[in-house]
Amino acid sequence: MNAKPIIVEQSYKTSIENAWKALTDVDSMKQWYFIIDDFELTEGAIFNFYEPGEKRKFHHRCLIKKIAYMKMLQHTWTYPDYSDGESIITWELEQTGTEVRVKLTHEGVERFDDAGPDFKRENFEAGWNEILGTSLRTILEA
DSSP: OOOOOEEEEEEESSOHHHHHHHHHOHHHHHHHSOOOTTOOOSTTOEEEEEOSSSOOOOEEEEEEEEEETTTEEEEEEEOTTTOSOEEEEEEEEEEETTEEEEEEEEEOGGGGGGGOGGGOHHHHHHHHHHIIIIIHHHHHTO
């Protein structure tokens, strides 16, 4: 079992305000991330979503744990239909000159080992690299 967190960092030519909006605004998230209609930027709020497409196989349920306005958002990440495991996602933002560094840390993916091959660490790594390296970049640098 690999308990090492997944860490993905990318820098974008944008403002911290634009990056924060992309991470926390429901309409902005739909453009690059997931459709999360019940997202509310409040500590203790629960939100739910499915992967893109018609299958809607993987129900994600998350609870917002911490918010540091324009700096950090932390929430749980679970699959209640597949596993009792709970992981933690932390999004950190930092303005560095004309760019914003976004660091995503996903801790505890090994807790989904009971859920089958779709939940392997390498799938999470590939997904986060695609999401931050391509999808988020496309919206922030448009």
